Amino acid sequence: MSVEPQAVPDGDRKVYSVSSFNQGVSGFLKRLPAVWVEGEIAELRHNPSWGLVYLSLKDPHDGAMLPATMTRQRFAEVEPAPAAGQRVHALGRAELWPRRGEFRFSVLQIEPVGLGRLLQRIEELRRQLALEGLFDPRRKRPLPFLPRTIGLVCGKDAAAKRDVVETATTRYPPARFRIEETVVQGAGAPGRIVAAIRRLDADPEVDVIVIARGGGSVEDLLPFSEESVCRAVAGCATPVVSAIGHEQDSPLVDLAADVRAGTPSLAAKLVVPDHAGELASLDALLGRGSRALELGAQSARRMLLLLAARPAFADPTTWIANRRAEIDRARDRLAGVAERRLERETARVDGARDRLRLLGPAATLERGYAIAVDSHGAVLRAAAATSADEEIGVRLARGSLTATVTEVRP
Numbered sequence: 001m002s003v004e005p006q007a008v009p010d011g012d013r014k015v016y017s018v019s020s021f022n023q024g025v026s027g028f029l030k031r032l033p034a035v036w037v038e039g040e041i042a043e044l045r046h047n048p049s050w051g052l053v054y055l056s057l058k059d060p061h062d063g064a065m066l067p068a069t070m071t072r073q074r075f076a077e078v079e080p081a082p083a084a085g086q087r088v089h090a091l092g093r094a095e096l097w098p099r100r101g102e103f104r105f106s107v108l109q110i111e112p113v114g115l116g117r118l119l120q121r122i123e124e125l126r127r128q129l130a131l132e133g134l135f136d137p138r139r140k141r142p143l144p145f146l147p148r149t150i151g152l153v154c155g156k157d158a159a160a161k162r163d164v165v166e167t168a169t170t171r172y173p174p175a176r177f178r179i180e181e182t183v184v185q186g187a188g189a190p191g192r193i194v195a196a197i198r199r200l201d202a203d204p205e206v207d208v209i210v211i212a213r214g215g216g217s218v219e220d221l222l223p224f225s226e227e228s229v230c231r232a233v234a235g236c237a238t239p240v241v242s243a244i245g246h247e248q249d250s251p252l253v254d255l256a257a258d259v260r261a262g263t264p265s266l267a268a269k270l271v272v273p274d275h276a277g278e279l280a281s282l283d284a285l286l287g288r289g290s291r292a293l294e295l296g297a298q299s300a301r302r303m304l305l306l307l308a309a310r311p312a313f314a315d316p317t318t319w320i321a322n323r324r325a326e327i328d329r330a331r332d333r334l335a336g337v338a339e340r341r342l343e344r345e346t347a348r349v350d351g352a353r354d355r356l357r358l359l360g361p362a363a364t365l366e367r368g369y370a371i372a373v374d375s376h377g378a379v380l381r382a383a384a385a386t387s388a389d390e391e392i393g394v395r396l397a398r399g400s401l402t403a404t405v406t407e408v409r410p
Contacts, residue, residue, distance in 0.1 A: 006020050007020070018101070019098065022096060022097075022098035022099075022101050023098045025096050026095065026096040026097075026098045029093070029094045029095055029096055030093070030095070032093060032094055033093075034091055034092060034093050034108060035091070035092070035093075036089050036090070036091050037057060037066065037089070037090050037091075037092065037105065038087070038088070038089050038090075038113060039057030039058055039059055039060075039066060039087070039088065039090070040057070040058045040059075040060050040085065040086070040087050040088075041055055041056070041057065041058075041082055041083065041084050041085065041086050041087075041088060042055075042056045042057070042058035042065065042084065042085075043055055043056040043084065044082065044083070044084045046072065046075065048072075050072060051071065051072055052069045052070065052071060052072065053069065053070045053071070053072055053075040054067075054068075054069055055068050055069070055070065055082075055107075056068065057088075057090060057105065060087070066105050067102075067103070067104045067105065068090065068092065068104060068105040068106070068107050069104055069105075069106055069107065070092075070106075070107040070108075070110070074107075074108065074109070075110075078110050079120070079123065080112075080119065080120060080123055082110055082112075086112060087112070087113045088110050088111060088112055088113055089110070089111045089112075089113050090105070090107045090109070090110050091107070091108050091109040091110075092105050092106050092107040092108050092109075093105070093106050093108070094106075118218060118219070118222070119218065122225045122252065125225070125227055125230075125252065126252055126255070129227070129230055129231075129252065129255075129256070130255075134230060134231070134234045134255075134256055135255040135256060139234070140258045140259070141239045141258045142239070142258075143208055143239050143241070143258070143259060143270060143271060144207045144208055144239070145273065146272070146273060147206075147207035147208045147271060147272070148176065148205050148206075148207050149176045149177065149178050149203070149205040149206045149207060150168065150175060150176065150177050150178070150206070150207070150208055150209075150210060150271055150272070151177075151178050151179075151180070151200030151201075151203065151206040151208065151209040151210065151238070152164055152165070152177055152178070152179045152180065152209075152210050152212065153180050153182065153193060153196045153197060153200065153209065153210070153211045153212070154179065154180075154181060154182075154184070154211075154212045154213065154264075155181065155182070155183070155184040155185070155213060155214075156181040156182070156183075157181075158181075158184070158212075158213070158214060159214050160212035160213050160214045160243070160264040161179065161181070161212065161264075163212070163263070163264040163265045163268070164210055164212050164243070164264045164265070164267060164268045165177060165179075165268075166268075167264075167265045167268035167269060168268040168271065168272045171268065171269060171272050171273070171274050171275060171276075172272040172273060172274070172275045173275060174275075175272050178200060178203060178205070178206055180196035180197075180199060180200055182195075182196045184213045184223060184224075185216070185220050185223065186223075189223035190223045190226040190228050190229050191228070193211075193223060193224075193229050193232075194228050194229055194232040197209065197211070197229075197232045197233065197236065197240075198232065200238070201236045201237055201238050206238055207238065207239075208238060208239050208240075208241065208271050209236065209238050209239070209240045209241070210240075210241045210243060210261075210264075210267045210268070210271060211224070211233070211240065211241070211242050211243065211244065211253065211257070212243040212244070212264040212267060213243075213244050213245065213264075214245070214264070215245045216245060221244060221245050221251050222251075224242075224244045224251035224252070224253040225251040225252040225253065226252075229253055230252050230253055230255075230256040231256075233253055233256040233257055234256045239258045239259070240256075240257045240258050240259075241257060241258065241259045241260075241261055241267045241270060241271060242254045242256075242257035242259070242260050242261065242267075243260075243261040243262075243263060243264045243266065243267035366397045370394050370395060370396050371394070371395040372392050372393065372394055372395075373392065373393045373394075373395065374386060374390070374392055374393075375390070375391060375392070375393075377393070380392065382410070383408050383409060383410050384408070384410045386405055386408060387405065387408060388405050388406060388407060388408055389404060389405060389406075390404070390405045391403070391404055391405075392404075392405060
């Protein structure tokens, strides 16, 4: 709540102190409504550690200056960010700082004027289309190496048309064009540009579309930042090259196109190959291929000469004789192995036979022993196994006997 200034009587006068006067004026100014002021930002000072942003608004006609401030938070919300030299509309209230008696304009809102407002609208559309993914690099398609027909959208009798056609046909004389001349500036331009793009996109012979226009002001290039044109380019089934204005110009259609060319001439260089350069490349490839074949043939020839010089090829019967000698040696080795094996096995069998002979009953009989068997042929191992008057057999080393038992002594 404002404080009314208090005057001190001094004779027939009412005298105000400086503080009281400043407070009174400050209170009066606070009762005034917020107003819009148009001016050019002449000075701009701000720091992340400050609570206020300090600026001055200048009248471009007579140079009058208006000091102003804006809270750092509100200033940060303005997009695009205000800059020195920019013409703006500022909404605010007049204020007086009582302590120092300084007059200022407290800014609540800033909006760009004229071109600034136009740029702001373009920036808002850019953010909207970017959020929808129209500028996503993953949507970009490669250009064909050698298009059958090049579609060209340009102004009527425009220099951009001549730049594209002349540059393309110089680089690649057989280049073919389907040209859609249309209005590229003014209120009706966006609709006509969109129609031309769609006609070319519907032509099955057109493999790439170039949208070309010469330089101009932001207002002149405005149709190529219209939403309808950007959506038409992004929706094309045919790859699109944008060549609008000069290198420093950047309408939104540049972001929606598959490829951006800084100038119409550069667009022509992007869509067709360099005929002379390609022929030179082919000649170089043919030369490298011929040299490679010649080197390969020379290497194969040297290899054949080396092979022909080898004994096996000089006299093929040498190889056969060597193999025959190897076979003979192998046969002799195999025959020797069999003979040695037979000898070892014969010796082993003879040794086993001798051992069996020594351990067998025949050897025992040769030493004077005899083997007695009962009437059934069973070997008698005990005297009790027979009885007196029983006939038994006696086997000797040579021959056998039949005997009668006369006495048994167990």
